[in-house]
Amino acid sequence: VQPERPVVTLEHVALAAGVSRATASRVLAGTGPASAEARRRVQEAAARLGYVADPVARALVNGGGTRMVVAVVGSTSAILTDPYLARVVSTAAGVADADGLGVSVQWLPLADPTPALDRLARDRSVGGVVLVNTTRPLLDALPRPLSGRTVSIGVGSPAVPAVDVDNGHGARLVVEHLLRTGRRRVALITGPPWLPCADRPVAAYRAAVRGAGLPERVLPGDFGAATGGVRTIEALTRWPDTDAVFALGDAAALGALGALRRSGRRVPDDVAVAGFDDIPAAEHSGPALTTATHPVELIAAAAARSALRPTGDGQTWFGSELVVRQSA
Amino acid sequence: VQPERPVVTLEHVALAAGVSRATASRVLAGTGPASAEARRRVQEAAARLGYVADPVARALVNGGGTRMVVAVVGSTSAILTDPYLARVVSTAAGVADADGLGVSVQWLPLADPTPALDRLARDRSVGGVVLVNTTRPLLDALPRPLSGRTVSIGVGSPAVPAVDVDNGHGARLVVEHLLRTGRRRVALITGPPWLPCADRPVAAYRAAVRGAGLPERVLPGDFGAATGGVRTIEALTRWPDTDAVFALGDAAALGALGALRRSGRRVPDDVAVAGFDDIPAAEHSGPALTTATHPVELIAAAAARSALRPTGDGQTWFGSELVVRQSA
């Protein structure tokens, strides 16, 4: 039972304005010439009738698709419930709405993303793709038809523009803060090893620490709180004089906080903890987390916009700022 | 420069299978009769050519729309960056993807939602609507064409089915836990007064507290951390013997935690704090937050599904469970 739907088509507007459909279309779509008089009458009629162009018909004829898909790479589909991803999708959905487009989310299996990518390339409803957590091999294997309307949040490639936070700079700010406040043995808990956009902050950490003549202590993480806790204990076992833990990702840092609390260490007295991203929860942990900002909404909006209308920019990095709270 | 897009249309499949477009359509769409032989040949051809029906063309002819919109009521458009909303949108986007549909988010001004709703009703690309944070008046003013493909997360109406967490029961569990553990002066910080789905937990609180012969102490909140903190201090000023604060919404509870810490009270020793929703951050606050679960993903998925394909269920409530941590 299809409920009755309003039927105000271009035809009606044209009729009411006393012009042809073509003229009405030109006026309303803003393409092509039209006399001032015609323009006025069409607009008046459209407004009076409450005409809204059907994005579907429009999409059919000019082939721009009807949706943008946010495709996220991960080892399991559990990545789909990630809060960070949710913010990206939600922001993209707000941007796409302005064009009458929708947004979908899909999981791209890290192990074998090709079938999913091919399906995306074939699907003519897909107007643009925003890749999240991409790897270089995946970018290089991107089906031809997708290039030009795909943008990556994270690492880019010659064919795929990238948008991201300047996490190299953000990480440097955090490490410098740690050193400035007297920390001398800083351990770093990284993101997943396969994720290339998490390499920049690691490099920044190494440079800063080495530059100060201090030891590099790097442990692989996965952005998760549980792993953050485990690696923290590991660091303190392996290097008992560790006086600061810097986790890439606030969730991991919160995990570190929990592990330290359980093991009887005082934060920041015994060991300082810093995170990255400034998620909402960072403000409310005990103690509140020192971290660096990650303007997810800005990044997602920029990515969504350029997936829909390619800009030609190869690389866009948004700034990251230090947020000093209690934990470090 | 429109990049080359794959062009395998029904026409090609029909040609390759040696049948007419009509027959190919019947086979592929699964509607109408077709001989076993025709069926086989069409399917083989489709598979071989990698044919994927164009959802846009399909939508144009059968009018189901190409997207679902999540419309959220709020006093300002800032509501669009709410993490809870993000989880709803992201989940809906996953569900819609299965149908080749996208999802958009729109803000419905609390003060005057009508223009936005009318636009929604007129927009033929809108296949379904999921309302978030609705009010009864808004539901009653829902444009006709929208009914039947709209579902509300929160409060419902005769015309609009509702999906929500059973927050009445969840709130009862929390209050009972508080009383069971010896609390006798429990203050409640509510959600925004205009939000009807936040009434059930208030009623549950009143019933539980009154049933135990204890005083009712209700303060209006808005789910925000800042207000949570302010109201907590207010409660302790007005009723100094308050020994527990129950905030509807974990963010508000986290705000309460922060305010208590700053004012020198110990949690849970001096006053217990409980929240509602079990957001990710609840686990990592100091102390970790006692709360009740809110299966947002389950709810959003159910809502999205029934917006797309009406089920006829009037009201669906998902369970809420007590999560006891350190704060109460």
Add this chain to the structure above:
DNA sequence: GTGAAAGCGCTAACAC
């Protein structure tokens, strides 16, 4: 059971 033909609502050539 199958094909021919008529649209869905819009845009884009191509004459006038």
Add this chain to the structure above:
DNA sequence: GTGTTAGCGCTTTCAC
């Protein structure tokens, strides 16, 4: 400038 004429890719009567 403006109207006429074709389609975009699909589903769907309606004859056969």
